[in-house]
Amino acid sequence: MKSYAEINRKIESGKAVVLTADEIMDYVDRKGLEAAAREVDVVTTATFGPMCSSGCFLNFGHSTPRIRITEAWIEDVLVYSGVAAVDVFLGATQLRHGDPANMYYPGEFRYGGGHVIEDLVAGKTLQLFALSYGTDEYPRREMRTYFTINDLNQAIMTNPRNCYQNYNVAINNSDRRLHTYMGELEPNRRNANYCSAGQLSPLLNDPCYETIGVGTSVWLAGARGLVYSEGTQHSGAVERTDMGVPTGGAGTLALTGDMKKMKSKYVRGASFRGYGVSLSLGVGIPIPVLNKDILQRTCVRDRDIFAPVVDYSHDYPENTGRVIAKVNYEQLRSGEITIEGKKVPVSSLSSYHMALEVANLLADELRRGEFLLSEPVRRLPLDSKMKPMRMAEKPK
Amino acid sequence: MSDTVTKKFMLYFPKCECEKPIIYHFVKDFNLIVNVYRARVTPEEEGYLVLDMTGKPSDIERALAFVRTFNVVVNATGRGVTWSADRCTHCGHCITHCPPRALNFKDRRNREVCFNEEKCIECLACIRVCPFGACASAF
Numbered sequence: 001m002k003s004y005a006e007i008n009r010k011i012e013s014g015k016a017v018v019l020t021a022d023e024i025m026d027y028v029d030r031k032g033l034e035a036a037a038r039e040v041d042v043v044t045t046a047t048f049g050p051m052c053s054s055g056c057f058l059n060f061g062h063s064t065p066r067i068r069i070t071e072a073w074i075e076d077v078l079v080y081s082g083v084a085a086v087d088v089f090l091g092a093t094q095l096r097h098g099d100p101a102n103m104y105y106p107g108e109f110r111y112g113g114g115h116v117i118e119d120l121v122a123g124k125t126l127q128l129f130a131l132s133y134g135t136d137e138y139p140r141r142e143m144r145t146y147f148t149i150n151d152l153n154q155a156i157m158t159n160p161r162n163c164y165q166n167y168n169v170a171i172n173n174s175d176r177r178l179h180t181y182m183g184e185l186e187p188n189r190r191n192a193n194y195c196s197a198g199q200l201s202p203l204l205n206d207p208c209y210e211t212i213g214v215g216t217s218v219w220l221a222g223a224r225g226l227v228y229s230e231g232t233q234h235s236g237a238v239e240r241t242d243m244g245v246p247t248g249g250a251g252t253l254a255l256t257g258d259m260k261k262m263k264s265k266y267v268r269g270a271s272f273r274g275y276g277v278s279l280s281l282g283v284g285i286p287i288p289v290l291n292k293d294i295l296q297r298t299c300v301r302d303r304d305i306f307a308p309v310v311d312y313s314h315d316y317p318e319n320t321g322r323v324i325a326k327v328n329y330e331q332l333r334s335g336e337i338t339i340e341g342k343k344v345p346v347s348s349l350s351s352y353h354m355a356l357e358v359a360n361l362l363a364d365e366l367r368r369g370e371f372l373l374s375e376p377v378r379r380l381p382l383d384s385k386m387k388p389m390r391m392a393e394k395p396k
Numbered sequence: 397m398s399d400t401v402t403k404k405f406m407l408y409f410p411k412c413e414c415e416k417p418i419i420y421h422f423v424k425d426f427n428l429i430v431n432v433y434r435a436r437v438t439p440e441e442e443g444y445l446v447l448d449m450t451g452k453p454s455d456i457e458r459a460l461a462f463v464r465t466f467n468v469v470v471n472a473t474g475r476g477v478t479w480s481a482d483r484c485t486h487c488g489h490c491i492t493h494c495p496p497r498a499l500n501f502k503d504r505r506n507r508e509v510c511f512n513e514e515k516c517i518e519c520l521a522c523i524r525v526c527p528f529g530a531c532a533s534a535f
Contacts, residue, residue, distance in 0.1 A: 048485065050527065110529075183489050184525045191492045268485055270527035278527070280485060333504075335491070345492040349527070353486035353507040 001291040004375040007041045011369050016041040018366045020359040021200045021287075025299045037292035042366050042373070045205045045298075046219075046284040046358035047197040049350030050270050052181065053161035053232060054092040054279045056117060056259055059153040060128065062086055063145075068138035072130040073097060077116050081130070085138060089158070090116060092269075092279035106179040106274030114279035115269030117157075120149045121221070122264035155259035157220065161231035163283055165203035165251040166307055169194045169327060169346070171339065174313035179274020183349055185312055189339060192309065192346045197355040198302045198329035202285040203251045205298045207244040209236070211287050213376025218255060219284035219362045221266035225257030227376070236382035243297065247306045247326060251380055255283065266358065282354055284362035288373050302329035309339060319388065402450040404433075404514070405460075406476050406534065408469040409443035418445075418463060426459040427451055433518040434476055436535055444535040446476040446518055476518050476534045479511035483530035490531070493521040499531075 010016040017040050019027055024043050028036045058079075068085040072078075076097040079088040094113035101107050119126060125146050134141040149155050170182035171192045178185040183193040198204065206212045216227040231252025238250045259267075266282030289295045308323040315322040327337045332346050365371040407418075422428045429450040437443030449456050460470050479499070486509045490499045498515035499522055502508045511531075522531040 049487070183527075184493065193489065268528055271529065272527055273524060280487075280527070347487075347489050347492040349487050349489050351485045351487040351507075353509070356506060 001037065002041070002289065004288060004290075004373055007288050008372050010041055011366055011372055014367070014369045016366055016369075018042045018044060018363045020356070020363055021045045021205050021298055022356055022359060024295075025199075025301055028295065028299050033292050033296055037289055037295045040289050040295065042363075043205065043287045043289060043295070043298040044284055044359045044362045044366065045200055045202040045287060046282065046355040046362065047163055047201050047350060048266065048280060048282040048354035048358060049195050049197070050181070050272075050278040050280045051159060051162045052093050052278045054117070054157070054159040054281060055113070056090050056120075056155055056157045057083075058088050058090060058155050060086040060088075060147070060151075061153050063140060063143060065140045066138045067130060067132050067140035067143055068135055069130045070132045072128060074116050074128055075111070075119070075126050076129075077111075077113055092117060093277050095277060101276075102274060107276075108273055109271045109275070109277050112269070112271075112277030114277045117259075117279055118264060118267050118269040120155060121259055121262045121267045123148055123150070149260055157223075157225070157255070157257050157259050157262070159255045159281070161233060161252045162255045162281065163202050163231070163253045163285070164196070164249055165201070165207070166246050166305065167195050167249055168310040168316070169307050169332065169337075170312045170316070171309055171324065171344065172313050173311040178312055179272070180312050181272050181275045181278065182312060183347070184273065189342060189344055192337060192339070192344045193349055194307060194329075194332050194346065195349040196307065196329070197350055197352055198305055198333070199300055200352065200355050200359060202283065202287075203253070204245060204300055204305055206287050206294070207240065207246065207297060207300075208382060209251060209380040210294055210297075211290065211376070212253070212285055213379045215374055215377035216285065217372065217374040218253075218257070219282075219286075219358065219365070219371070220255055220257035220262070221282050222263035222361075223257040223259070223261035224371070225255050225283075227253050228256050229254040230380045230384075233386050234380065235384060235386035236380065237385045241304065241306070243300060243304060245300060245305055248308045248323075253380075266354070280351075282358045284358040286362060286366060286371070286373055302333055305329045307332070309337075399453075400451055401453055401456070402448050403456060403472065404446070404448050404475065406471040407445040407447070407463060408471065409437060409445070410467050410469075411440065411442055415439065416466065418468075421462065422449065422459050426455045426462070428455060428459055444476065475513050475516060477516050477520065477522070478532050478534070479522075480530050480532070483528050484509055485528055485530075487527075490522040490526055493525045495519060495521070
């Protein structure tokens with residue numbers, strides 16, 4: 001019905017009709033699907049939540065004399081330097097040197113990779129300490145210097161897995177308090193935690209990856225980002241509802257973007273007591289209304305999206321695959337779910353408030369003609385399945 | 397008791413003023429009902445006391461005047477627990493862990509989190525569970 005080029009022309013002329021995934025269902029109910037599909041050009045989706053599989057590549061430029069870094073720390077957080085001379089990769093979950101971790105359980109994990117990424121984007125001055133063995137052309141063997149993001153040649157966020165399409169609801173069947181990446185879980189199912197933007201989440205609005213694919217332009221913490229691959233653990237071949245919506249973790253996206261253009265409000269280091277460090281990130285993805293079927297799928301409501309309730313005291317750590325129940329996001333967002341007759345208070349680790357803000361910011365950029373859509377160059381796989389790790393006693 | 401009010405205060409004790417039985421005097425001399433939320437008062441160190449006082453406004457004033465005579469700082473606005481709107485990402489993880497729901501959504505639709513200081517009982521659960529360090533304790 002519409003092409004990417006047609007929609008982009010409307011965006012450039014400042015005439016695109018853009019709604020958020022939070023507004024579109026009521027609009028379609030009012031106007032009818034056919035009419036709405038003709039009128040609306042783009043639906044914006046978004047999410048803001050902890051995404052452990054995040055990180056960035058940094059290039060420092062060359063010192064005098066030169067160094068080929070073999071080990072390095074930024075603010076005492078180890079970075080991976082097994083790449084070129086002054087390139088490093090900083091991972092979101094890396095702990096600070098000397099952090100006692102869970103030696104005094106539960107550890108607090110106050111500062112780590114995610115916080116370094118936040119501080120970088122916020123423009124703070126950070127310390128680099130680097131070592132090397134010295135070579136003929138890179139003689140320097142040690143350095144300590146202070147820098148901000150502006151001193152770097154590149155600071156490119158490179159996240160192998162973001163935007164999980166649906167996720168577990170965590171609960172605790174045991175009689176002791178658990179400290180997890182899904183937050184604090186009280187014993188005997190006294191609370192439950194979920195982590196998804198539900199009806200606003202990108203891949204739940206394009207459940208079969210018709211518009212979000214490799215090459216899609218995304219709003220990554222305020223910068224123009226890109227889907228560079230399917231994300232790690234992407235699993236398209238999963239149980240789905242009639243609408244195509246997965247009823248558990250499924251697709252994921254690998255995202256990249258220029259950190260120099262990001263806003264620190266949407267890049268936030270997170271400390272999970274007893275678990276470790278992570279990074280919460282704001283991501284917005286536009287869905288072009290190419291036809292009425294695509295529009296219909298953006299009309300998914302919280303009540304149509306189901307998530308598996310999983311026990312984090314036994315079934316998750318032992319990887320049993322057992323699901324206690326399935327609940328929908330309308331129930332989750334009400335603040336209370338009923339599991340096997342028991343009322344359980346629920347909270348979220350994903351911020352719907354921030355996701356709404358991101359969806360609206362992206363919508364405004366599209367309306368002002370500042371953000372153009374890009375047609376994916378490759379579709380995300382629908383047939384791949386996530387494999388468990390094979391524990392081999394001997395080589396094959 | 398219709399003319400009584402309940403007010404929350406944080407008292408800061410500079411070094412060495414903690415050997416006095418202050419709560420005893422509040423109750424005995426000023427007819428106050430005292431509800432202590434949290435206290436850390438150790439000899440030879442500075443100390444803090446967060447409490448509710450219920451009684452006649454004039455009695456509360458007299459009680460505060462009494463503690464001020466030995467350099468205790470009375471703070472009626474800054475409480476023992478603070479919440480930073482800038483650090484908060486409004487995920488709402490704290491809400492189920494906050495017994496009096498002092499932390500709650502401002503409105504359920506846009507899901508912005510707000511902090512109602514008056515309701516806070518200073519259990520410190522929010523400090524433990526917030527991944528972003530949005531909540532902090534004065535002591």
